[in-house]
Amino acid sequence: MSTARTPRRxxxxxxxxxxxxxxxxxxxxxxxxxxxxxxxxxxxVLLVYLLGGAVVYFMLRALGEMxxxxxxxxxFAEYTRAHLGGAAGYLTGWMFAFEMVIVALxxxxxxxxxxxxxxxxxxxxxxxxxxxxxVGAANLASTRVFGELEFWFTIVKVGAVIAMIVAGAAVLxxxxxxxxxxxxxxxxxxxxFFPNGVxxxxxxxxxxxxxxxxxxxxxxxxxxxxxxxxxxxxAINTVPVRILLFYVLAILVILMINPWRTIxxxxxxxxxxxxxxxxxWAAGLLNVVxxxxxxxxxxxxxFGAGRVLTGLARQQLAPRVMATTVRGVPVMxxxxxxxxxxxxxxxxxxxxxxxxxxxxxxxxxATIFVWLMILLAHLASRRHMGRxxxxxxxxxxxxxxxxxxxxxxxxxxxxxxxxxxxxxxxSLAVGVAFSVICVAxxxxxxxxxxxxxxDPTPGARxxxx
Numbered sequence: 206m207s208t209a210r211t212p213r214r215x216x217x218x219x220x221x222x223x224x225x226x227x228x229x230x231x232x233x234x235x236x237x238x239x240x241x242x243x244x245x246x247x248x249x250v251l252l253v254y255l256l257g258g259a260v261v262y263f264m265l266r267a268l269g270e271m272x273x274x275x276x277x278x279x280x281f282a283e284y285t286r287a288h289l290g291g292a293a294g295y296l297t298g299w300m301f302a303f304e305m306v307i308v309a310l311x312x313x314x315x316x317x318x319x320x321x322x323x324x325x326x327x328x329x330x331x332x333x334x335x336x337x338x339x340v341g342a343a344n345l346a347s348t349r350v351f352g353e354l355e356f357w358f359t360i361v362k363v364g365a366v367i368a369m370i371v372a373g374a375a376v377l378x379x380x381x382x383x384x385x386x387x388x389x390x391x392x393x394x395x396x397x398f399f400p401n402g403v404x405x406x407x408x409x410x411x412x413x414x415x416x417x418x419x420x421x422x423x424x425x426x427x428x429x430x431x432x433x434x435x436x437x438x439x440a441i442n443t444v445p446v447r448i449l450l451f452y453v454l455a456i457l458v459i460l461m462i463n464p465w466r467t468i469x470x471x472x473x474x475x476x477x478x479x480x481x482x483x484x485x486w487a488a489g490l491l492n493v494v495x496x497x498x499x500x501x502x503x504x505x506x507x508f509g510a511g512r513v514l515t516g517l518a519r520q521q522l523a524p525r526v527m528a529t530t531v532r533g534v535p536v537m538x539x540x541x542x543x544x545x546x547x548x549x550x551x552x553x554x555x556x557x558x559x560x561x562x563x564x565x566x567x568x569x570x571a572t573i574f575v576w577l578m579i580l581l582a583h584l585a586s587r588r589h590m591g592r593x594x595x596x597x598x599x600x601x602x603x604x605x606x607x608x609x610x611x612x613x614x615x616x617x618x619x620x621x622x623x624x625x626x627x628x629x630x631x632s633l634a635v636g637v638a639f640s641v642i643c644v645a646x647x648x649x650x651x652x653x654x655x656x657x658x659x660d661p662t663p664g665a666r667x668x669x670x
Contacts, residue, residue, distance in 0.1 A: 247396060283516055304574075552564075
């Protein structure tokens with residue numbers, strides 16, 4: 206099948222898609238969650254970020270290959286349905302929606318916490334309502350309004366990381382921290398590069414992969430790009446540089462300035478960098494950044510879940526009302542998602558102290574499960590291609606098939622870690638229960654009978670897209 210297309214007049218520009226791709230990997234997981242990963246692994250956390258980044262890259266290249274070949278609303282949920290069967294696609298779409306809503310609830314709660322820095326006497330739920338109104342307006346307006354807002358959100362986040370790296374370099378080169386405990390020696394001085402052993406490094410896998418969660422939004426957004434054949438590859442090809450710059454380099458600078466044991470999580474590692482420079486307003490500055498990062502994440506999560514659920518609704522795998530769109534915007538799905546996320550208002554009013562930890566832990570399973578299904582769908586898509594068809598792909602994964610096998614094995618190993626570590630067993634149990642319920646609902650409601658791609662042969666499934 207030819208993939209030649211006429212560029213679209215509406216939708217995301219290349220600029221929008223680049224910044225959505227850039228911003229998807231920079232969020233509260235980096236600004237605050239990195240402290241927990243550092244405490245678990247010590248300096249060896251750098252290897253975890255590199256390994257996790259490799260998994261993300263191969264997953265996105267797999268998604269990009271399928272998205273360039275068939276850019277559709279619903280993205281990987283549709284690809285999973287086409288290549289792994291109706292039940293797998295149904296489960297993947299709803300698991301992604303579950304992931305996005307849970308992550309959004311965590312970020313909504315984070316916004317309430319962050320705003321308490323300036324307004325300690327105002328209840329958190331007030332700021333949750335304000336955040337929902339902002340995100341709702343952006344998602345209901347138009348695709349381009351969403352893209353423009355995400356562009357400016359990302360400018361703020363990227364600027365903060367670059368400022369931190371530059372400030373950290375100044376501390377290291379010019380000795381501005383006023384202490385001798387800076388430099389590469391911090392990577393080995395306190396217990397070596399693996400101070401908590403290999404087990405400590407392995408225990409950081411969950412936190413690091415969760416920090417990369419949401420990067421798959423590129424595939425959903427790419428389907429609405431003006432020229433997906435060009436925009437998607439350009440956006441995905443920047444992933445290695447982004448991971449090296451915004452994660453590995455940033456964490457490396459932090460570790461060389463502050464011995465890893467001093468990064469306790471009581472304040473962001475980024476604040477510690479500016480504090481070393483005597484910037485007393487660092488906490489306030491970072492507060493602006495993390496609020497922006499949280500709003501950006503909720504904005505993208507709502508967009509991604511809305512498009513995937515709309516794709517399911519068009520295949521009669523979600524309530525029909527979710528297929529309703531206005532000017533290409535899935536209005537009813539977005540409204541329903543906002544209503545569900547209003548749960549965050551209630552939770553923050555009832556249990557403000559514990560809601561963030563509860564909600565954030567539930568997203569881990571869903572994140573890596575969706576990645577696994579993307580990789581498996583891609584492996585199946587290649588099996589459904591003839592050799593000549595595969596050779597005609599204009600955008601393909603590198604190191605085929607070993608990179609895909611590595612990524613699948615890494616994710617399966619991560620599920621094993623979740624079973625091993627007591628603090629993640631609840632998340633694993635909830636994720637498995639959600640999966641069982643989804644598959645049972647697929648058959649109990651008769652969705653398997655109306656799913657039009659259950660019957661075609663594997664080769665024909667790809668053509669349905």
